[in-house]
Amino acid sequence: MSETTSKSAAAIDRAKAEGRAALIGYLPAGYPDVQASIDAGIALARNGADLIEIGIPYSDPVMDGPVIQAATTEAIANGFRVASVFDVVAGITAVTDAAVLVMTYWNPVMRMGVDEFSRRLAEAGGAGLITPDLIPDEAAEWLEASDKYGLDRVFLVAPSSTPERLEMTVKASRGFVYAVSIMGITGTRQAVSGSAEKLVADTHAAGAERVCVGLGVSTPEHVREIAAYADGVIVGSALVAAVRDGGVDAVGKLTKDLSAGLRRETAQA
Amino acid sequence: MDAPTSKPEQNAADAFLQGGASLRNASGPYFGSYGGRWMPESLIAALDEVQDTFEKAKADPEFIAQLNDLNKNYSGRPSLLTEAKRFSEHAGGARIFLKREDLNHTGSHKINNVLGQALLAKRMGKTRVIAETGAGQHGVASATAAALLGLECVVYMGAEDCRRQALNVARMQLLGATVVPVTNGSQTLKDAINDALRDWVTNVENTHYLLGTAAGAHPFPAMVRFFHEVIGEEARAQILDQTGKLPDAVCACIGGGSNAIGLFHAFLDDSSVKIYGFEAGGDGVETGRHAAAITLGRPGVLHGARSYLMQDEDGQTVESHSISAGLDYPSVGPEHSYLADIGRVSYEPITDTEAMDAFRLLCRTEGILPAIESAHALAGAIKVGQRLTEGKADPSEVSIIVNLSGRGDKDVETAAAWFDMLDEDGNVKGTTLSTRAPKGPAERGSEDQRSTEDQRSTEEQNR
Numbered sequence: 058m059s060e061t062t063s064k065s066a067a068a069i070d071r072a073k074a075e076g077r078a079a080l081i082g083y084l085p086a087g088y089p090d091v092q093a094s095i096d097a098g099i100a101l102a103r104n105g106a107d108l109i110e111i112g113i114p115y116s117d118p119v120m121d122g123p124v125i126q127a128a129t130t131e132a133i134a135n136g137f138r139v140a141s142v143f144d145v146v147a148g149i150t151a152v153t154d155a156a157v158l159v160m161t162y163w164n165p166v167m168r169m170g171v172d173e174f175s176r177r178l179a180e181a182g183g184a185g186l187i188t189p190d191l192i193p194d195e196a197a198e199w200l201e202a203s204d205k206y207g208l209d210r211v212f213l214v215a216p217s218s219t220p221e222r223l224e225m226t227v228k229a230s231r232g233f234v235y236a237v238s239i240m241g242i243t244g245t246r247q248a249v250s251g252s253a254e255k256l257v258a259d260t261h262a263a264g265a266e267r268v269c270v271g272l273g274v275s276t277p278e279h280v281r282e283i284a285a286y287a288d289g290v291i292v293g294s295a296l297v298a299a300v301r302d303g304g305v306d307a308v309g310k311l312t313k314d315l316s317a318g319l320r321r322e323t324a325q326a
Numbered sequence: 327m328d329a330p331t332s333k334p335e336q337n338a339a340d341a342f343l344q345g346g347a348s349l350r351n352a353s354g355p356y357f358g359s360y361g362g363r364w365m366p367e368s369l370i371a372a373l374d375e376v377q378d379t380f381e382k383a384k385a386d387p388e389f390i391a392q393l394n395d396l397n398k399n400y401s402g403r404p405s406l407l408t409e410a411k412r413f414s415e416h417a418g419g420a421r422i423f424l425k426r427e428d429l430n431h432t433g434s435h436k437i438n439n440v441l442g443q444a445l446l447a448k449r450m451g452k453t454r455v456i457a458e459t460g461a462g463q464h465g466v467a468s469a470t471a472a473a474l475l476g477l478e479c480v481v482y483m484g485a486e487d488c489r490r491q492a493l494n495v496a497r498m499q500l501l502g503a504t505v506v507p508v509t510n511g512s513q514t515l516k517d518a519i520n521d522a523l524r525d526w527v528t529n530v531e532n533t534h535y536l537l538g539t540a541a542g543a544h545p546f547p548a549m550v551r552f553f554h555e556v557i558g559e560e561a562r563a564q565i566l567d568q569t570g571k572l573p574d575a576v577c578a579c580i581g582g583g584s585n586a587i588g589l590f591h592a593f594l595d596d597s598s599v600k601i602y603g604f605e606a607g608g609d610g611v612e613t614g615r616h617a618a619a620i621t622l623g624r625p626g627v628l629h630g631a632r633s634y635l636m637q638d639e640d641g642q643t644v645e646s647h648s649i650s651a652g653l654d655y656p657s658v659g660p661e662h663s664y665l666a667d668i669g670r671v672s673y674e675p676i677t678d679t680e681a682m683d684a685f686r687l688l689c690r691t692e693g694i695l696p697a698i699e700s701a702h703a704l705a706g707a708i709k710v711g712q713r714l715t716e717g718k719a720d721p722s723e724v725s726i727i728v729n730l731s732g733r734g735d736k737d738v739e740t741a742a743a744w745f746d747m748l749d750e751d752g753n754v755k756g757t758t759l760s761t762r763a764p765k766g767p768a769e770r771g772s773e774d775q776r777s778t779e780d781q782r783s784t785e786e787q788n789r
Contacts, residue, residue: 116511116643117628119523120366126510139640163364164626168641190627192370195362215368217530222370240368241528 062207064184065232068107068156069267069288077319078284079107081269082312083160083293086111086145087137088128088300095148097300100309102153105316109149110187110291113142113161120162120189122244124294128301139165143181150182158211158232160187166199175202185209185232193229200229211235214260216252223263233267233289234260238274244294246273249282257287280318290319349594349670355544358667360660363543364627369523372530377545379450384552389445396441397556400474401431405557407564407727412691413704417711419721423573424694424730425561425589434697434732435557435585436467440536442553444471447534454478454533458522460487460515460581461652461699462494463732464538469503471536479503482522486513487651494736512645515581515655519629539582540659543630547659554588561727562592569725575600575710578729579702580673581617581653583662585731590671600672600714603662604706606648607675617646618675619658620666626657633660649678649740650698652732680705682744685734697732698740704728 072079082101086094098109114129114137121129146157159178166174166186178186185208191199193212203210209232214223217240227234238253239246253270260268270283271291283290292315299307355361363373383389397403406426414422427435440457447455455477459465465481472479481498485507488495498505511517519542526535540550558576565573576593578586580603593599608616616622619634626635628643636644636656646656665671681698684705688696696704707728715721734741742748749755 115641117516117520119520119629120527122524130511133642164628164635164637164643165641167626168637168639190364190366192363192365192367195364213367215366215371217368217371219371219374222367226367237368240530242524 063209063232064156065108065158065209065211066267069233069269072107072319073288077321078287079269079289080105080280080312080316080319081108081110081271081289081291082106082296083110083112083291084296084300084308085114085125085129085132086142087114087132087135088297089131090135091137091141091144093305094145096305097308098145098149098157099152100305101296101312102149102155104309104312105319106155106312108156108158108184108289110158110160110293111142111145111149113139113159113165115162115165118162120242122242122294124245124297124301125243128297139169140177143177143183146178146183147181156184157182158184158187158209160189163188163191171198171202172205175206175208179206179208183208185211187211187235189213193226196229203231213237214256216240216250216256220259220263223260227260227263227265230265233269234265235291236260236268236270236287238270238272241272243272245275245298249273249279253283254286277314277318280315284319284321349665350591352548352661354548357547357661357664360625360633360663361544361547361631363630364632365543365630366527368527369530369543372526373543373545375450376446376534376549379446380545380549383446383449389449392445393442397438401437401441402429403556404560404564405429407561407568409568410688410692413688414711416687416691417708417726418713418715418724420574420711420715420724420726421569421722422707422711423565423568423725423727425557425727427557427585427729427731428694428696428700428733432463432467432470433735434463434467435554435588435729436464436538436732437470438556438588439538439550439553439584440464440467440471443534443536443549444475444477447477447536448475450534452477452532452534454480454529455536456480456482456522456525456533457536457538458482458515458518459538460484460518460654461650461697462487462491462498462736463652463697465503465505466494466497466501468536468538469498469501472503473501480525481505482508482518482525484512484514484518485509487515487518490651490740491736514646514651516628516643523629538584540584540587540661541582541629541631541633541657547631547661550584551587551591551661554584555591557585557588557729558590558592561589565725565727571725572596572599573725573727574598574714575602576727576729577602577604577703577707577710579603579653579699579731580605580620580658580662581650581655581699583659585729587659587661589727589729590665594670600710601670602706602710603671603673604676604702605658605673606646606650606653606702607677607680608647608649610677611675615647616675617648617654617656619656620662620673621675623657625663628657631657631660633657633663634666649681649744650702652697652699653702674706676702676705682741684708685741686745694730695734695738696730697734698737700729700731701734703731
């Protein structure tokens with residue numbers, strides 16, 4: 058992984074220097090409206106999130122479960138436009154130190170133009186992109202644009218990834234690698250799958266310096282469990298449910314609770 | 327449409343026109359700049375497994391023998407090539423030949439692909455298959471193959487389509503499948519595919535996704551085409567046998583495009599044969615309510631492939647509209663996008679009205695009730711026949727093959743409504759129920775009076 062200007066890597070390293078894993082919180086842009094999503098993002102950052110993942114609501118979110126689907130469908134129904142994601146990113150980066158990534162299915166980026174999208178994201182202060190349905194094999198344009206604009210490219214690895222694909226994906230990534238904890242889609246689950254720890258170890262062994270775990274992570278207990286072996290913990294549906302049920306205040310409270318689980322019990326450098 | 331013809335396409339077109347290159351057996355993952363694998367990493371290993379199993383099976387005489395045996399002794403292949411003599415009079419006098427996929431077991435071409443993929447599922451040791459369905463044809467075919475081979479089957483179907491095709495829901499259930507109504511998004515085919523993909527990524531260890539059309543991520547477009555190539559191979563031999571020459575044109579309807587690519591494939595290298603794909607024009611492409619992805623879409627990625635796609639300025643998928651549930655899909659298989667760009671196949675929209683006129687015409691002239699999907703191909707063939715026979719002294723020298731991809735029994739209710747054959751209660755006019763007093767405004771009497779009449783007519787029926 059090339060490290061030169063990675064905002065995500067810097068944020069994860071700051072957490073590591075404090076002897077803990079980084080907390081990464083997901084929220085959809087424009088849910089329930091653009092300003093509310095900026096406020097929720099700021100609440101995330103001020104209550105312990107080191108990185109923020111802003112999702113672009115999309116008509117066909119095949120990796121998302123019911124909570125995020127419902128939220129993004131509502132955002133689109135409320136008139137969300139893709140270009141507003143840059144306002145959300147700029148609104149959060151203007152007042153916090155959190156690294157702000159955009160999580161997006163690929164077609165909206167392709168439609169705007171990969172270079173144009175990248176330029177505007179960089180201009181808004183964004184750290185990079187998380188791309189759930191773009192694998193490095195199809196990412197030639199994005200590799201080029203992310204180099205040009207100094208953006209992180211966070212690809213996903215899964216328990217089903219072969220050693221060859223792990224290595225290839227790690228090489229293509231910058232910032233961190235997103236390890237999918239379980240074979241499935243987003244949504245809260247009772248327990249975090251045991252396959253996550255092995256995947257993180259394998260991804261580290263394949264050369265990744267920073268590996269963060271997401272999917273099905275919703276409670277401080279989950280965070281504590283994952284923080285013991287991963288560089289960062291990604292929480293999505295639980296935060297979206299908090300926005301839905303209690304607005305900005307609920308997001309702040311949940312983030313505070315989640316961040317309590319970050320400190321590693323066995324002290325590390 | 328502002329997609330430029332990019333360089334690889336142009337080269338392919340030049341090579342083809344100069345007679346050098348074959349367009350047959352394109353293996354994917356790319357068809358020009360289309361196709362590929364725009365998919366979550368979680369599914370890549372499964373796609374690799376499908377691809378590997380498919381490549382090995384294709385080269386295994388035992389697998390091919392097994393497939394041929396099922397095609398012959400279970401589906402009833404080869405399907406007939408029927409000359410439609412009375413229908414032909416409406417197509418400028420060109421001889422129209424119908425490739426009778428409607429006569430296959432389960433009533434459409436879909437069985438060709440599901441038998442192939444279900445055999446692959448067994449080879450991979452999967453115990454469960456999932457499928458999406460629009461009109462219900464592919465769902466019924468999948469449920470059938472699953473029953474035959476002892477696999478668990480779950481079919482995702484848009485809630486809107488479940489209502490439109492209630493009879494097919496019952497058919498699938500009778501065959502032992504579980505039907506899951508999908509209430510997300512537009513509640514049609516694309517949303518059923520989304521939910522099937524969510525199921526697959528969760529249960530991929532024991533589950534094969536039996537995708538029903540020549541779209542999606544590699545290897546599906548090339549694999550689904552392979553299982554349908556039998557349509558074109560048979561049709562080519564049959565027309566040579568019946569007329570002594572190749573047809574002037576072949577026609578098929580395009581939703582995802584599986585029946586079409588199956589027919590077209592055999593003729594791709596016959597440069598004298600014009601090839602036409604007919605998309606669903608819905609209310610008319612100028613209204614925005616249609617499913618004509620190639621005619622009016624622009625390249626994008628959906629469900630794993632780069633292809634023509636109906637999308638808005640933000641890259642959000644636009645909901646498609648068609649009277650035909652099976653064509654109601656906002657994208658199209660990637661090989662079709664490629665064949666459109668290089669100019670080998672002409673893609674044109676057919677409106678609901680044109681399709682339904684052709685539907686009725688085939689019923690009345692040939693005694694064949696076509697699927698509304700296939701009626702789009704029939705309507706297109708009428709236009710093509712009129713064009714190709716123009717100025718010809720003997721129009722019967724022109725011959726055209728139309729893929730009659732499915733039978734229309736499932737569409738009787740839709741057709742009855744379209745042709746105003748139903749009364750306001752949804753019952754067919756002219757049946758015993760219509761002996762009730764008409765409910766026109768002039769006849770509106772008191773409620774008491776009407777219920778007495780209703781009782782009387784019921785009593786009459788009961789006698």
